[in-house]
Amino acid sequence: MSVPEANKDFDEFSHDEAPEEKALRPGRLDEFVGQPLLKDRLSVSIRAALHRKEPLDHVLLSGPPGLGKTTLACIVAAEMGGRFHSTSAPALGRPGDLARLLTLLEKDDVLFIDEIHRLTRQCEEILYPAMEDGFIDFIVGEGMAAQSVKVPLKPFTLVGATTRSGSLTAPLKSRFGIDLKLEFYDLPELTKIVKRSAGLLGVQISENAAAVIAERARMTPRAANRLLRRIRDYATVENVNIIEPDFALRALGKLGIDSLGLTDLDRKLLTLVIERYHGGPVGIRTLASLLDEEEHTIEEDHEPFMLRIGLLEKTPQGRVSTQKAAIHLGLKIVPNEIQQSLF
Numbered sequence: 366m367s368v369p370e371a372n373k374d375f376d377e378f379s380h381d382e383a384p385e386e387k388a389l390r391p392g393r394l395d396e397f398v399g400q401p402l403l404k405d406r407l408s409v410s411i412r413a414a415l416h417r418k419e420p421l422d423h424v425l426l427s428g429p430p431g432l433g434k435t436t437l438a439c440i441v442a443a444e445m446g447g448r449f450h451s452t453s454a455p456a457l458g459r460p461g462d463l464a465r466l467l468t469l470l471e472k473d474d475v476l477f478i479d480e481i482h483r484l485t486r487q488c489e490e491i492l493y494p495a496m497e498d499g500f501i502d503f504i505v506g507e508g509m510a511a512q513s514v515k516v517p518l519k520p521f522t523l524v525g526a527t528t529r530s531g532s533l534t535a536p537l538k539s540r541f542g543i544d545l546k547l548e549f550y551d552l553p554e555l556t557k558i559v560k561r562s563a564g565l566l567g568v569q570i571s572e573n574a575a576a577v578i579a580e581r582a583r584m585t586p587r588a589a590n591r592l593l594r595r596i597r598d599y600a601t602v603e604n605v606n607i608i609e610p611d612f613a614l615r616a617l618g619k620l621g622i623d624s625l626g627l628t629d630l631d632r633k634l635l636t637l638v639i640e641r642y643h644g645g646p647v648g649i650r651t652l653a654s655l656l657d658e659e660e661h662t663i664e665e666d667h668e669p670f671m672l673r674i675g676l677l678e679k680t681p682q683g684r685v686s687t688q689k690a691a692i693h694l695g696l697k698i699v700p701n702e703i704q705q706s707l708f
């Protein structure tokens with residue numbers, strides 16, 4: 366099959382990504398800020414694989430959205446000198462689609478599957494022999510005449526990303542030789558990311574203003590970059606050449622971002638739990654419908670940070686807000702009669 370055709374096949378299943386986001390991705394491991402332990406482990410494995418002239422073992426990256434999973438997958442391809450192909454489990458409808466993608470891979474290519482915990486059982490079964498022994502099983506014919514044909518694959522590296530490593534099946538998880546967990550970023554790391562991105566976007570920003578943005582970036586590089594771009598919009602229309610802390614704070618206020626980095630929706634969610642449900646517990650489905658949002662969006666994009674900094678807690682009965690959340694919002698948690706009778 367010719368190369369242009371192969372690329373077209375990959376495009377069909379590739380998942381969308383904002384061009385702005387692509388432009389800010391670090392291209393090599395030494396440009397990737399933070400995650401020192403993860404970087405160290407990955408760097409040793411990459412150097413060892415290059416030294417042995419073998420493909421890198423399959424890599425599983427887990428952690429909340431926006432921490433750099435896709436970026437690291439691209440970096441793996443660049444460091445190994447292979448091509449990068451990106452797809453996501455929901456985009457891979459039929460097992461045949463995945464089988465076809467696997468047969469199109471060249472030696473040292475990286476196949477990145479985002480949201481890998483959402484793969485169907487049939488897709489997983491295609492992956493097992495592909496990851497372990499480098500072949501896929503095709504069934505040719507039907508009924509009594511059906512025959513299994515083994516198709517060999519070129520040595521490739523699968524990089525799977527997940528926001529829920531606990532939802533991965535044990536057989537799939539065990540086939541990743543390198544299992545890495547991304548952590549939230551600290552303030553100096555995020556400040557460095559803001560300054561790096563400002564440089565790439567041609568934005569002048571003072572050290573203190575970069576720290577102001579970092580402080581409100583929910584410990585997440587994607588959020589830091591997003592805030593920087595929106596503040597740059599204000600700087601453009603107001604003809605401001607250098608972003609200083611005062612200007613950044615004013616713009617953040619207009620964007621509805623508060624001192625902890627909470628958005629309007631975060632604050633609405635916490636207020637609902639505190640005022641309408643007396644601090645909770647309240648089920649995610651109820652919250653999603655009252656906020657007119659997808660459950661998935663709340664669970665993936667809003668909760669992880671609020672759980673991490675102790676504004677919200679997850680219990681088997683539902684979400685519970687903490688005193689810290691009430692104090693931050695200037696509210697009071699008033700337990701209802703049933704809750705009072707429990708104390």
Ligand code: ADP
Pocket residue numbers: 385386387389390391396397398399429430431432433434435436437526558586587590
């Ligand atoms: P994920 O796949 O985990 O959702 P991405 O890899 O898409 O996250 O990262 C989101 C954005 O954050 C990217 O545009 C990238 O530029 C930036 N980013 C993520 N991690 C880092 C990092 N460690 N250093 C610099 N920029 C980063």
